[in-house]
Amino acid sequence: MELFSDLAGELGNILATLAAAVPFILGYVLLILLLLVVWKAVKRGLTPRRDFGSLKTVTFGDESAVNSNFAASVISVVLIFVLWGAFTGSKLLPGFMHAPGAYTGESSFTYTAMAEDGSTDDATVSVIIHAVGEDVDAPEMPLGDGFAKDDTMVVAAYRSELMRWDDNDEITRDDGAMITAVNGTPIEAGSPVAVDFGEVSLTGRGTLNVTPATGWQMEPIWLPPPEDVWSRLMEISTEGFRNSTLGEHLGYSLFRVIVGFVIGAMVGIPLGYAMGLSDWFRGWFDPIVEFMRPVPPLALIPLVIIWAGIGEEGKIILLFLAALWIMAIGARSGVSGVRISKVHAAYSLGASKWQIMRHVIIPNSLPEIFTAARVAMGVCWGTVVAAELVAAEKGAGMMIMTASKFQNTDIVIMGIILIGVIGFGIDMLMRQAEKWLVPWKGKG
Amino acid sequence: MSGLHIENISMRFDLPNGSSVQALKDVSLELKQGELMSVLGPSGCGKTTLLNILAGFLAPTEGQTRMNGHVVTGPDAERGMVFQQGALFEWMSVRENVSFGPRMAGQKPSQYMDNVDHLLDVVGLQEFKEKAIYELSGGMQQRVALARCLANDPDVILMDEPLGALDALTREKMQGLVLKLWKETGKTIILITHSVEEALLLGERLIVMAPRPGRIHKEYRLPFADLGVGADLREVKKHPEFGERREEILSMIWDMEEEIMGRQEAS
Numbered sequence: 001m002e003l004f005s006d007l008a009g010e011l012g013n014i015l016a017t018l019a020a021a022v023p024f025i026l027g028y029v030l031l032i033l034l035l036l037v038v039w040k041a042v043k044r045g046l047t048p049r050r051d052f053g054s055l056k057t058v059t060f061g062d063e064s065a066v067n068s069n070f071a072a073s074v075i076s077v078v079l080i081f082v083l084w085g086a087f088t089g090s091k092l093l094p095g096f097m098h099a100p101g102a103y104t105g106e107s108s109f110t111y112t113a114m115a116e117d118g119s120t121d122d123a124t125v126s127v128i129i130h131a132v133g134e135d136v137d138a139p140e141m142p143l144g145d146g147f148a149k150d151d152t153m154v155v156a157a158y159r160s161e162l163m164r165w166d167d168n169d170e171i172t173r174d175d176g177a178m179i180t181a182v183n184g185t186p187i188e189a190g191s192p193v194a195v196d197f198g199e200v201s202l203t204g205r206g207t208l209n210v211t212p213a214t215g216w217q218m219e220p221i222w223l224p225p226p227e228d229v230w231s232r233l234m235e236i237s238t239e240g241f242r243n244s245t246l247g248e249h250l251g252y253s254l255f256r257v258i259v260g261f262v263i264g265a266m267v268g269i270p271l272g273y274a275m276g277l278s279d280w281f282r283g284w285f286d287p288i289v290e291f292m293r294p295v296p297p298l299a300l301i302p303l304v305i306i307w308a309g310i311g312e313e314g315k316i317i318l319l320f321l322a323a324l325w326i327m328a329i330g331a332r333s334g335v336s337g338v339r340i341s342k343v344h345a346a347y348s349l350g351a352s353k354w355q356i357m358r359h360v361i362i363p364n365s366l367p368e369i370f371t372a373a374r375v376a377m378g379v380c381w382g383t384v385v386a387a388e389l390v391a392a393e394k395g396a397g398m399m400i401m402t403a404s405k406f407q408n409t410d411i412v413i414m415g416i417i418l419i420g421v422i423g424f425g426i427d428m429l430m431r432q433a434e435k436w437l438v439p440w441k442g443k444g
Numbered sequence: 445m446s447g448l449h450i451e452n453i454s455m456r457f458d459l460p461n462g463s464s465v466q467a468l469k470d471v472s473l474e475l476k477q478g479e480l481m482s483v484l485g486p487s488g489c490g491k492t493t494l495l496n497i498l499a500g501f502l503a504p505t506e507g508q509t510r511m512n513g514h515v516v517t518g519p520d521a522e523r524g525m526v527f528q529q530g531a532l533f534e535w536m537s538v539r540e541n542v543s544f545g546p547r548m549a550g551q552k553p554s555q556y557m558d559n560v561d562h563l564l565d566v567v568g569l570q571e572f573k574e575k576a577i578y579e580l581s582g583g584m585q586q587r588v589a590l591a592r593c594l595a596n597d598p599d600v601i602l603m604d605e606p607l608g609a610l611d612a613l614t615r616e617k618m619q620g621l622v623l624k625l626w627k628e629t630g631k632t633i634i635l636i637t638h639s640v641e642e643a644l645l646l647g648e649r650l651i652v653m654a655p656r657p658g659r660i661h662k663e664y665r666l667p668f669a670d671l672g673v674g675a676d677l678r679e680v681k682k683h684p685e686f687g688e689r690r691e692e693i694l695s696m697i698w699d700m701e702e703e704i705m706g707r708q709e710a711s
Contacts (some may be wrong), residue, residue, distance in 0.1 A: 350521030443578035
């Protein structure tokens, strides 16, 4: 029962996060709809194309009338990059498109210190806020008069800094001095005071905590701007990462996928044929295949590491297992899916069993096998990245995992994009091959 | 002893629930070389079972079929089959489909090409021979199926509702083609159909089957197939006897259907 209350708590947290995201999601949807209206207006201005689709009056509910709108695709992709640039202060975008950034520059605030005897004195703190990664020394400044002397401090954007204001004062906290106000506003622990550059709060021990405003932009360590990712891509593709070039990392991942998939297909397809053609083989392998199929390949990673280590062998065994069941089931249903009238016709035309296998059953099963191969390649690609995340010397997954340990977010993002592009490329290639090799698919 | 001899065929199979179905009972027929016979009957009368037995796809529980003297034990190139639809190989071109039989028999292209081209001419698909099957209309596909069957030069052609899925106009044209091929090639043809008109047009002999158990109910000898060769089939249909026979057979089948319905309601 404790489990249930724990899970209910988790669910509450998730729902709270979701609720916080709702305004942003709504904003995005509104933007989509706004651009839809704009696009319709633009389109009305253009010369209309009177193709068959545009003459349909019933489009709502007619699936064939819904084609992917190319303009929407372009805008959506461009918008992703614009948002990415705007919230990371990308130099590719003109400054006015940037979301408000973190405060940088020089500013100051004053604090009012009160000595034990009730006397007060004001002092000015000059604050220099610099961009992340820069190194700035605090300049020497005159101390001013009174028992509270002026201070200087340096803070990096997105960070906060403790200000031990009494270090240079004549009366320190040990003597009973304390701060009563910042910029004339009374301050106490737990209620910060807003200043020009952010906010200042009082800690429980009486020091000041200075927090510059972070604005709406993301810190590069969370999300680097697109140009940084691009330049990192250029750098890694020429200089490499962790003793291997980018080509080696991606090449190793692809090599594992292709070898694992090919071996899986070489075993899986004959297995599927045997299951489709013989009741004994079907009975024999059904329990094994039906049990292994729902086991996610990722769940096998620990066992494969125990058995075969983290080298190529283990990876290829894993991908072999990932592809094997998918290919076996694809081949099996390809064989079972042959229309009996085709087989009967071939027998009546004098074909032998082997000729029927070669000229009827195999070609008839190819479309199903291609579908299975597409699925298997997708699963293998996902599995290889996951396996490399766990342990590998080289590979796309290892690259982003290692980069994340060193907080090289730009490499992580670059790697994710490359993995996505390659996965997409594999699928497109498979589709193209399918069109080429089994043009009769779905037309039987 | 040439021709097709169907000797006391019965077909009875067990159902999973323990009961059994008598699909055919004591069916006997004799067909001489070159006869054209159509088979008609309400659904469930065992027409297709009979055809599958003749083709050799099913073994009867009793009786046997003899073809040119030997007993039929399985499918063979001597008995060609034309299916309703979907029995063409869509991974082959039209010509590859038509030449399938000769190719499987190990003939060289030089041996079969002339005949294949001739058959493509006969069925009017010469221009389409390099096309893929799925690029053809339903009627053209059935013409390919006919040509494929003929290219293998079988003695008997078994047709399982080959024109059932075609529209009325195409169907009529195809009926003319079947008659023409029958006359030109002299093949024995057994044609199963649901359409009384088609059975009358495409049968020198017409068998009406009755259901439960499947058996031969009545046999006719008809002149319409001979009249129809090379003639306008619509003219044949205006023949006074044609209308008479049609009404007679229709009401016969109607009665059988009624009886089946009645029995189902009673049970």
